[in-house]
Amino acid sequence: MANGQMNPVLQHIRKLAHAADGAAELTDRELLERFTAGHEESVFEAVVERHGPLVLAVCRRVLQHEQDAEDAFQATFLVLARKAGSIRKHASVGSWLFGVAYRLALKARAGASRRHARERRFAVMSPTQSQPKESLEDLRPILDEELHRLPEKYRAPLVLCYLEGKTHVEAARTLGWPSGSMTKRLQRAREMLRVRLSRRGLALSGALLASMLAEGARAAVPAALVQSSVQAALLSATGQALAGTVSAEAASLAEGVFETMLLTKVKMWMVLFVTLTALAAGALLAAHREDQQPQEARENNAAQPAAATQMPADLALVPGEAMGFIRIFLHDLWNLKAVKDSRQQGGKLTAELLTQVEKNLGVSLDQIERVTLIVLPPGLTTPEPVAEPRLLVAFTTTKPYVKDKVKNALVPGGSEAQHEGKTYSAPKTHEKQALHFVNDHLFVIGQQASLEAYLGLKAGAKMPSSLVRAINLASGKHHFVGWFQVPEALAQKAREVPLPEPIAFARPLLDVQSGSLTVDIDNEARLRLNLQLPDEAGARQAQAAADAGLQTLKQFIQQVPQEARNDPLVVTLIGLGEDALDNTSIAREQSSIVVTAQVKVEGALASLIPSIAKVRTSAARTTSQNNLKQIALAMHNYHDTYKHFPPAAITDKDGVPLLSWRVAILPFVEGDALYKQFHLNEPWDSEHNKKLLEKMPRLYKPVNVETKEKYVTYYKVFTGKSTPFEDPQGNSIADITDGTSNTFLVVEGDGPVPWTKPEELPFDPDKALPKLGGLFLEGFNAAFCDGSVRFMSSKADEKLLRALITRNGGEPINP
Known part of the structure; x- marks a missing residue:
């Protein structure tokens, strides 16, 4: 060249x-x-x-x-x-x-x-x-x-x-x-x-x-x-x-990217399918099945789907062109006694989940009877050469929903639109989610292009036999039913991509043409996965690959590091996984393989709740640490601009505190427009400034606790003699002679305060320390003057805390 x-x-x-x-x-x-x-x-x-x-x-x-x-x-x-x-x-x-x-x-x-x-x-x-x-x-x-x-x-x-x-x-x-x-x-x-x-x-x-x-x-x-x-x-x-x-090298490099992108998409949909399966199974783990299941053999032998007049409305939405669907009987699971007991044990976690679902969906969680996910193939009704599979989600409710409430939650500010003579609610921008009301108990959501592709389908497309069987399965009493089919073009592309050596044994499974999954519960959770291969020879090879995969999973669980096993959630999940794998069998039925598994689940969900709460607390702690890192960075950017940290309060000419340092650093946390709205010569609760409380930046919001008051924060600084905020004009880094890594900058202080109010943590060497923490039982997060953030134990030595509060005390630090 x-x-x-x-x-x-x-x-x-x-x-x-x-x-x-x-x-x-x-x-x-x-x-x-x-x-x-x-x-x-x-x-x-x-x-x-x-x-x-x-x-x-x-x-x-x-x-x-x-x-x-x-x-x-x-x-x-x-x-x-x-x-x-x-x-x-x-x-x-x-x-x-x-x-x-x-x-x-x-x-x-x-x-x-x-x-x-x-x-x-x-x-x-x-x-x-x-x-x-x-x-x-x-x-x-x-x-x-x-x-x-x-x-x-x-x-x-x-x-x-x-x-x-x-x-x-x-x-x-x-x-x-x-x-x-x-x-x-x-x-x-x-x-x-x-x-x-x-x-x-x-x-x-x-x-x-x-x-x-x-x-x-x-x-x-x-x-x-x-x-x-x-x-x-x-x-x-x-x-x-x-x-x-x-050159061949350039073409090969580009082709490698395309194959990776395609494989990533395939993996994404596979992960979605498996994840939703796992979520459904997890929700079922402590459930008690009250109704007897129909004979699966009788359902599998059905040659045609139920008549349209008998078929549930959400299943009637699944077209013959579909790549897959998942149907979850959410209401049955939610209202069984064992699940109710677990919800009660979840307490605040359950309440927050209910509130969040209703806010984001427009209907309460206990009002949702079924959730049905439909996967459509790429390119439906559109000539897009690189289109991805399209996902739609249908919600069936137990009673008529309020259309305006659903629309405001899912498509805020949306407008009515028409496609192929059918009405739907269009979002403000084309990339966002659109909404279609099917009847007063059923609505469908998906990206606008996906919904339009679906609405443009012509009725009467022939259903493959595997889809017919799956719809009949889903029409029964199973708590969870999933089905998929793999288009040949996609399968061929996947087969051309080399598999990493550790999972090279799984290559025969890439020949799977379709599959169905059911999950049922009585005294134990039962799973049945049916995978259809092109012929008996392919089924034999796939069975051998599945057997090898089963052994690999068992070895993987055995090799989980000991430090991970110290986590109660991991221990519980490992126990369930080992039980399920020990009770898994893989059989061949002509040109298909059937994987069945069962696991005893008594008390499993109840044992998971405390572990989930612990994980949630850990996530909240991380969120707070990230907030403090952003605040510390803003403090340093303020210092770079003004050659000193912000003062603890914005004051009037007589030194009377008016507004907190949290207002002063707004321009450095992408809040410049909000900062300019404050009247800096008025107190935080003046008629004008008080109206700005509701615009509190998210990084000040408390985590892991619910507060009675709105727009409050726990992030505070120490004020008083020898603290980094002693000078009413603002101290500089040069004043911190104890070292920036040995001095508190911002901490989680006990008790919420309106975020604009200049109320901090007063420090007096001769008096008791102000209370710290409030967000976590085990201690509190603290940002140091070097920008680092550490978690301090609630049992930390008081002498150490006093040394960390002062900037120039000269005390030896032995954390």
């Missing part, structure tokens, strides 16, 4: 061409929308020329080999061409391309030939090309790696402003952010990146970090590389062969 620079005349002609069709003036989203609609060469060329310098620079830095870098470059834009339909919704195409290019370059580097490896070793060993280890050039791969690891909302502004050279205003316009938010988030992104690098032993100043980000971030792209990449992208997007347009 040519390595020369783009001819200036040719470049000028291309710019004129782009100007003529308006491509140069379009946003990334508009360019990709035009390319998706018409596959215009000039449009995609504009994208390559806009982002190509960034992509090529990334590939060169990772690979250190020109040909390999050009292969990764072409593969990146091949992926973009095939994914343009979904990527056009991405806020920052540049950030997305950076991530794809970086991952492809890593993959190319891992699979480079021995010749390239020798070349690179020689280059490294060559005295004329060697660099000292402390060279900034050696740090660039680490910088790329940590930049790639940043969350998208922080990586995007860095990529736009430093790697693509946009101004703050241009970057904010690209991302759809207010300019103020852009500045704050960019500042926070730089700090996050600096902290990540410092953890790897790289202490970089802000100026040096900015310089390294910008230096070498873009590379001139050879004209031939642009042209061949555009031609290959057009062929790929239209489903044509790439022969002769790109």
